[in-house]
Amino acid sequence: MKQLKLTGFIFFLFFLTESLTLSTKPQDVDDSSNIQKFIEENTGSLTIIAFAQYVQEATIDEMEMLVKDMKAYKDRCLANQTLPECSEIANNVLQEMICALEGVPQKHNFSHCCSKVDFERRLCFLYNKKANVEFLPPFPTLDPEEKCQAYKNNRESFLNHYMYEVARRNPFVFAPALLIVAARFEEVAKICCEEEQKANCFRTKAAPITQYLKALSSYQKTVCGAYLKFGLKVLNSINIAVFSKKFPQIEFKELTSLLEDVSAMYDGCCEGDVVRCIRGQNQVMNHICSKQDSISSKIEGCCEKKIPEREDCIINSKKDDRPKDLSLREAKFTDSENVCQERDTDPDNFFAEFIYEYSRRHQDLSTPELLRIGRVYEDLLGDCCNRENPPDCYRHAEDKFNETTEKSLKMVQQECQLFQNLGKDGLKYHYFIKLTKIAPQLSTEELMSLGNEMVTALTTCCTLSEEFACVDNLADLVLGELCGINENRTINPAVDHCCKANFAFRRPCFEALKADKMYVPPPVSQDSSTFHADWCQAQNEELQKKKIRFLVNLVKLKPELTNEDLKTLFINFTVAVEKCCKEQEPEVCFNEEGPEIGN
Structure with missing residues (x-):
């Protein structure tokens, strides 16, 4: 995968995450039997993903016991759907079975979750996940000949082991994405096991899969972290911005309808509910393709394809051009005499429509920047609407928006100038020192990972014409990794403040941070x-x-x-x-x- 293509892919991650691998055609989008059949056929894989993500220390033997129990449960319910246990939420059943594994909750320190029920238990399992996987052994590597022999001897066992190892190291990646990663890895195995230079083949062809997985993991953690810490309003703001930029022709009413499916998808996926996540992501794709005429002029060919070709096609399609009759300003938000009254009638809908209108008119801006402008506008009206003559106050809103963008642009220009001045190696040392000084409580491995990701963002983006949006988007993903998903994650007071105070402005907040003065170094050994x-x-x-x-x-x-x-x-x-x-x-x-x- 070429670097530029990967960058475009990451851009689009701000639009859409991976969907389900199903052989579904557009005319079948309303047929739920396809998705149900897929879930039934993949009970084992979905169980492995959920268990490995919830209990990352679990052994392969423990995983196989759970898979056996879940398959037996599936068979019982297929034989008799009237059984009381068959009406339970799938994720509740799974967690109940995990808790019932003899000695396992005590052995892996999650018995406190098993003492809870329903939502409280699901939330406990979610927050039991560990993003920092240093406690796990290194990813097992087999000699290519051994790897190919293992694949040929028992394909299912080989792929299950691979999925288990990947899932436990990527506990927040959505289940459909991991299924696709496993499918792509199998394709690599099929090709490379027929080659003479197997090692070189695996190294070359597996690299794009690793990049793909990292990009998905980073994006999904960032959005889920925003959702779990800041709520539905911020989640919707993110998705309004990314959909409006990608599809500027979409009507606001259609966008709000689509957002209902997108929000439901994240609700299941972020919680770690593999079945609800799969259903939700499939519903989003179905919605897009069933309304393609009103959403985009460039995805008709894509929607005629089967999944996953359908989704890959949409991801790689260019964003629609801004409609010719769409001016750079929407006068109703700055020139109307009734702005305050419209805001007061339905504040959430009013500000959602503002982000929609501003995003489709400014496709060159990053998603975080569009959220900043939305917050600036919200704060501005909070002030203006309390004044004697509100229109005189908010009429200058565009100046505030431009000022905000200039500050963000300057920050990116300074970062890219550092790259030009220091080179890649010098840039690495700069960010390793900077990140360690502001968050010395993080492990060495975490700090190394964050520093490398920031350097990758700048070296990837600083030579592109879309430099500003690229850097701002990717740097925000690095902060998403740092802040994490768990709302109770604590690093130090200054970092915690930037992570929790204001999602839109956390980049400028982090940029202003200095070394943690409260930090006490460990004794020199x-x-x-x-x-x-x-x-x-x-x-x-x-x-x-x-x-x-x-x-x-x-x-x-x-x-x-x-x-x-x-x-x-x-x-x-x-x-x-x-x-x-x-x-x-x-x-x-x-x-x-x-x-x-x-x-």
């Missing part, structure tokens, strides 16, 4: 200044990770040092590594140089 000869065996990517890990830990130990001092220490360290690795006895050299570097 002997290990922190001890280096071993294994550094000399590390090559390329592994060596780079070791260096970055050292830098992040250095900042954690010495947060009071300036960025320049930290960079100097880091440079001295890399020079020492190169020097020692050239010696006949690197260990002796490291013992001599280590204390000098660490102090």
Whole structure:
């Protein structure tokens, strides 16, 4: 997958998430039997995904026991749907069975969830998920020949193991996306197992799947975090902005109707209810294709395809052009004498329509920026409508909007200038130091991941014509990763404030953060200044990770040092590594140089 194509894909993630793999044609969109049949046929896969995401420490043996129980439940209900247990919500049944696994709740520390019921239990399982998966062993890697033999010997077992490992490491990715990832991985296995250069084939063809999964995970965590922390209004605002930009011809009434399906989808998907998520995502796709004439002029061919080709086609289609008769300003929100009265009649609908109108007129803006402008307008009317002459006040709203966009644009320009001045490696060191200083409580691995994602955003976007929207969108996803989904996640007071105070303005909030003054560094241990000869065996990517890990830990130990001092220490360290690795006895050299570097 080319970088530019991946960037376009991530842009569109602000429009739509992955849908269900079904062989469904447009004329079948109202036939629920297709989706029901799919769920029944994939009971095992859906059980694996749900269990691995809810109880990430669970073993494969425990997973297989649960799959067996769920399949037996399915068979009982297919034989007799009048049984009382068959009218239960699927996710409740699943969690009940997880709790019934002998010794498992106690072993994996989720018995407190099993003592709750219904919504409280579902919420407990959700918040039991851990985004930071350092506690899991490294992703198991097989020799390509072993991998292909395992696939040929038992396809189902091979794919179940793969799905289990991917799901437990991506606990917030929606179930339909993981099913697609597994299907795409199987296609790779089929092709590569017939090749002579199997290792190279797997490495090349699996890379786009990994990128795809990372992009989905980041987006879905960000939107679910917004929904769970800020509620339905913010979720709807996000979706209004992205749909209006993608489909500027859609009527507001049609958009509000579509939003009902989209909101219902997120309600199930964000909770981790795999069955409700699948039904919800399928409903969204059906809605779009059944109303394509009023939604977009560019998806007719897409909707004639089967899923997943249908969705891939829509994702890769260009956004519609802004209608020629659509001016850059909608006068009703700034020039009308009755703005305050219209706002007071139905505030939620009024501001939703404002975001819709502004978004379809400014397709070049990022989704976070459109939300900022919506918030600026809301605050402006809060002030203006309390004045003696409101129209004189809100008539200058466009100036406020332009001012907000100028501030955001300047922030992006400064970030891209850093890239131009420092280069990719220098940019990495800048963000590893910056992020560690503002959130030193995060684990080293988390900080490394966030820094790499921010650098990827800038190196991907800063050379594009759509630089502003690209950087602002992707940088916001990095903050979504940092803030997480759990509303009770706590890092430090300053970071928590930026994560929880105002979703639209968290980017400017984070940009203004300084080093956490309340942070108390851990005591310096002997290990922190001890280096071993294994550094000399590390090559390329592994060596780079070791260096970055050292830098992040250095900042954690010495947060009071300036960025320049930290960079100097880091440079001295890399020079020492190169020097020692050239010696006949690197260990002796490291013992001599280590204390000098660490102090």
